[in-house]
Amino acid sequence: MRRFLVVLVLLAVVAGVAYTVGHRTRPSATTTTLATTTSTTSTTIAVTSTTATAAPCTSDAVTIALSLTGGGTGTSTFQLVLQNTGASPCSLSGTSKLQLRDANGVAMSTLTVASTSGFSDPHANLPARSVRLEVGGKAFEDASYPSIPSGAQRTCPLAASIDVFMPRTIAAVSVPAVINPCGGGLIRLSPIFS
DSSP states (O other): OHHHHHHHHHHHHHHHHHHHHHSOOSOOSSOEEEEEEOSSOEEEEEEOOSOOOOOBOOGGGEEEEEEEEEEETTEEEEEEEEEEOSSSOEEEOSOOEEEEEOTTSOBOOOEEEEOOSSOSSGGGGSOOOOEEEOTTOEEEEEEEEEOSOOTTOOSOOOEEEEEEEOTTOSSOEEEEEEEOOHHHHEEEEOOOBO
């Protein structure tokens, strides 16, 4: 009878563990260990979440590269690639601010407009959310700008670099760029996504 009770308890515990593992609940930032022990058996299951939040990324812990991605009639596009080169995970949320600079480093007319529509990558068209960057991890921002002069404008000024102010940061990351946004430096920029 005692052996029957031990087997029955063991079956109930294993069924409970299987139910817990099969039916995930809200992610946790910690590792959870479920342990059951009888006189003859021990079972341990570890569940670790990868969606835990991290401190905001700082300008000195992120490198940014610009990749030209093409565009359509009258519009050019590029993507900013943000990579965590720091020593620990960090998070980004929102849309960066940009400042165009000419070949002499002089600030040019720039108008950054946050947008969640019209980008080729569907992730760029979603509302802003927190993105966790593991060490070496990457996030992205898609951008588009008018590339045909309008009105009295005959040419569009050429920028040689862009200062990128990531959300919740004060210092900019300078990124080499050869782009010429028309419309007073108008750039539509998506929220940061992964």
